Amino acid sequence: MHNFQANYDKILKVLKELDCKMDYLHQIRKPKLRDKQLIAIDLTSEYMGIDSECQLFRILPASLSSKIERSVYNRRKRKLFSFRESLRKALVKRLNKSEHCYIVDSMPLEVCKLSRSSRSKICKEQDYSLPEKGYCASQSSHYYGYKLHAVCSAQGVIESMDISPACVHDINYLKDIKHQLRDCTLLYI
Incomplete structure (x- = not known):
């Protein structure tokens, strides 16, 4: 429309x-x-x-x-x-009232190129929010920044989104999200 x-x-x-x-x-x-x-x-x-x-x-x-x-x-x-x-x-x-199946996916959020990471001042105001070095298997590359995690229903309605440091493994995020979503199936892509 x-x-x-x-x-x-x-x-x-x-x-x-x-x-x-x-x-x-x-x-x-x-x-x-x-x-x-x-x-x-x-x-x-x-x-x-x-x-x-x-x-x-x-x-x-x-x-x-x-x-x-x-x-x-x-x-x-x-x-x-x-x-x-x-x-x-x-x-x-x-x-998502009657939804029992959720899809979890993540993607890299690159702050700057890896070569500039040591002298970058982006997002370094607070210690708890420092960007980190991470690896993206789908692109087979290392990057410097964060990881965006999205949880959506099978119909495509986004339930929640979260940002974590790039070094956090996706399995650790799944452990956190299973406490928020109970009695359902989580599919990780």
């Missing part, structure tokens, strides 16, 4: 079914665009593959763009992240 308004209406309808609350942030002046409507705009743009805010406001229907300014949209979107995440979890729980 290429019609933003039609996609927006469907996503807003689903969000209203998940949670009847329309506003999450306490604001003295009531905004023209409700919090749930802003989340629906954000999810619609993500669904349609619009990654540029400029492009989003170019194709946003006049009924929505007249209710919010671009800088205000950006600020409120950041403040609503935790509420958006709780809505995502509720939606995933609803979609």
Whole structure:
């Protein structure tokens, strides 16, 4: 579907079914665009593959763009992240209600080339989040960075994602995830 308004209406309808609350942030002046409507705009743009805010406001229907300014949209979107995440979890729980089989996969997240790893300052602010050297068997190469782990249902609904240091073996991640997902089959690819 290429019609933003039609996609927006469907996503807003689903969000209203998940949670009847329309506003999450306490604001003295009531905004023209409700919090749930802003989340629906954000999810619609993500669904349609619009990654540029400029492009989003170019194709946003006049009924929505007249209710919010671009800088205000950006600020409120950041403040609503935790509420958006709780809505995502509720939606995933609803979609994966009868799911008994999950697929686990990982991929390398390279921070920089291995030759630059000794002098790189990227992501080294905290000791617990230091990037590490790792090996990717599918690409048969060493890399410096992290490992992204994703757990999704057989229908393709992403249950959770996690980032670990590159040196952590996938088996160790499976041991951690089996405590979160009980009474189901985990398939590791």
